[in-house]
Amino acid sequence: MVREDLIEGAISFLQDPSVASAPVEQRVAFLRSKNLTQEEIDASLARVGQATPSQAASTTATYQYRPPPTANGYQQAPYWAQPPPQVPRRDWRDYFIMATVMGGVGYGLYWTAKRYVYPLIAPPTPPQLEQDKAHIDASFDKAFALLDQLATDTNELKSAEKTRSERLDSALAEVENVIARMKEANEQRELETKRAAREMLDIRDQIPHAIAKERDNTDNKLKELITEMKSLKTLVANRMSGSSALPAARPVSTSSYPTNGTPVETNGANEEEKSTPVLPEKSNASAPLSGRLAGGGKSPAIPAWQLAAKKRSEEAKKDTVNGTYDVSESGTAAEVTEATA
Numbered sequence: 001m002v003r004e005d006l007i008e009g010a011i012s013f014l015q016d017p018s019v020a021s022a023p024v025e026q027r028v029a030f031l032r033s034k035n036l037t038q039e040e041i042d043a044s045l046a047r048v049g050q051a052t053p054s055q056a057a058s059t060t061a062t063y064q065y066r067p068p069p070t071a072n073g074y075q076q077a078p079y080w081a082q083p084p085p086q087v088p089r090r091d092w093r094d095y096f097i098m099a100t101v102m103g104g105v106g107y108g109l110y111w112t113a114k115r116y117v118y119p120l121i122a123p124p125t126p127p128q129l130e131q132d133k134a135h136i137d138a139s140f141d142k143a144f145a146l147l148d149q150l151a152t153d154t155n156e157l158k159s160a161e162k163t164r165s166e167r168l169d170s171a172l173a174e175v176e177n178v179i180a181r182m183k184e185a186n187e188q189r190e191l192e193t194k195r196a197a198r199e200m201l202d203i204r205d206q207i208p209h210a211i212a213k214e215r216d217n218t219d220n221k222l223k224e225l226i227t228e229m230k231s232l233k234t235l236v237a238n239r240m241s242g243s244s245a246l247p248a249a250r251p252v253s254t255s256s257y258p259t260n261g262t263p264v265e266t267n268g269a270n271e272e273e274k275s276t277p278v279l280p281e282k283s284n285a286s287a288p289l290s291g292r293l294a295g296g297g298k299s300p301a302i303p304a305w306q307l308a309a310k311k312r313s314e315e316a317k318k319d320t321v322n323g324t325y326d327v328s329e330s331g332t333a334a335e336v337t338e339a340t341a
Contacts (some may be wrong), residue, residue, distance in 0.1 A: 006036055008045035225316075232313050239306055 010031050013019060019027060031041050126131065162163075 003040060006034070007044050008038060008039050010034075010040065011047055014044060087317045137215070229313065230316060232309070236306065236310060236313070 013031070014027060028041055031044065036044075
């Protein structure tokens with residue numbers, strides 16, 4: 001069986017001027033490389049009008065002389081090359097085998113097409129149409145049910161999302177309110193802290209002034225009290241010296257008292273000796289005076305108001321001494337201590 005399309009391509013190839021000058025063997029080899037059979041090559045050469053390679057080889061082999069090979073320096077007689085064997089002829093058996101093979105191949109193709117290709121291209125039958133329609137309806141029902149379920153789920157999800165958004169908005173509003181209140185409280189606390197700090201600084205600055213002022217006031221009061229005590233002591237001493245007309249006969253002692261009964265201040269003597277009038281001590285030397293007072297009439301006595309003033313001055317002196325030891329840290333305390341020692 002000859003393939004005409006390949007033969008036509010081979011003819012066009014052989015008729016090309018650039019190929020016509022090439023040797024026949026090269027052209028035949030090229031056609032064989034293109035999967036052409038010997039029959040197709042012969043047919044192509046015959047249509048082109050050129051001799052086939054077998055005929056060219058036979059003619060050239062018939063008339064071509066080949067020199068005999070030499071061996072050991074002896075020349076043999078010349079000989080002519082044998083022509084190639086002829087192509088075998090085909091009989092009816094070859095055609096029968098080819099027909100059988102072609103029938104088997106055709107039946108296989110028919111069975112394959114009927115089994116696999118025809119169902120794909122054949123129109124469907126009414127039962128198949130009904131079955132396909134039922135499947136399609138079931139699919140549509142299932143799809144619609146899924147769409148309804150999806151719509152229901154979407155609505156529920158929307159409502160839940162709306163509720164969650166409202167709760168989130170309320171929570172955010174509460175958080176913002178709490179943050180605002182916390183900021184206000186923090187600002188108030190900072191203001192109170194600053195005010196307390198300013199007050200503490202003011203108090204710290206005022207404490208030394210208050211202490212100094214109080215110390216000055218205390219010193220002034222102590223000075224006034226000491227002055228009053230001194231004046232009271234002088235008054236009492238004058239009263240006692242004026243009221244006692246009797247001479248005091250007493251031995252000279254180390255306390256250095258004057259003859260008029262008034263104590264002498266030597267080297268800061270204590271205020272108790274200054275403020276308290278010292279009466280003449282009884283001794284053997286005062287016996288004549290006692291007898292004279294007893295026999296001479298009524299002895300002079302201290303007035304009641306002077307005794308009361310003396311008592312008040314002693315109480316004030318004791319209170320002053322106690323307060324001086326607790327409060328005073330200046331020279332005034334030392335002065336009061338000397339006065340009350």
